[in-house]
Amino acid sequence: GRKMSTTVEKLRKAVTYERHDDDLSLYFSSIEALLKISNSFLEGGSDIVKLFPASVAGPSMIKAVKAPFPQINIMPTGGVSLENLDQWFAAGAVCVGAGGNLVGPGETGDYDQVTENAKKYIQKLNEIRHQ
Secondary structure (H helix, E strand, O other): OOOHHHHHHHHHOOOOOOEEEEEEEEHHHHHHHHHHHHOOOOOOOOOEEOOOOHHHHHHHHHHEEEEHOOOOEEEEOOOOOOOOHHHHHHOOOOOOEHHHHHHHHHHHHOOOHHHHHHHHHHHHHHHHHHO
C-alpha cells in the first residue's frame, strides 16, 4: 500500500554518492541491494525473493532485510545444506532451494543416494518445524 511505497521512496532518497578522489562510488551499497529486493517483492509482484548465492550473504542477510520489510518472503539458494538448514529458517527464510547438496549424486547415476538425501532433508525440516 501507500505506507510501503513511502518506505521505498525514503530508501531511494537515502542512496547517496560521495566523491573519493576522482571516483564516484556508491556510499550505501547495502541500501541499493535492499532496494532491489524490495522492488522485486513490493513493486514487481513477486511472492518470494530468491537470495542467491546464499552462501555469500549468510542467514544474517535475511534478518537484515526482514527488519525493515518483515512481509518479504525470502528463499535462500546456493549454499543451503543439512548442516545449516535450521539457521536459514531461524533467520526467517520462508523456504529454501537445495541443489547440489540434495541432488548432486544424481549426476553420476546414484539416484538411491538422492532419495536418501531427500529423506534426510524431510526429516530435518520436520525437526525444525516441531522445535
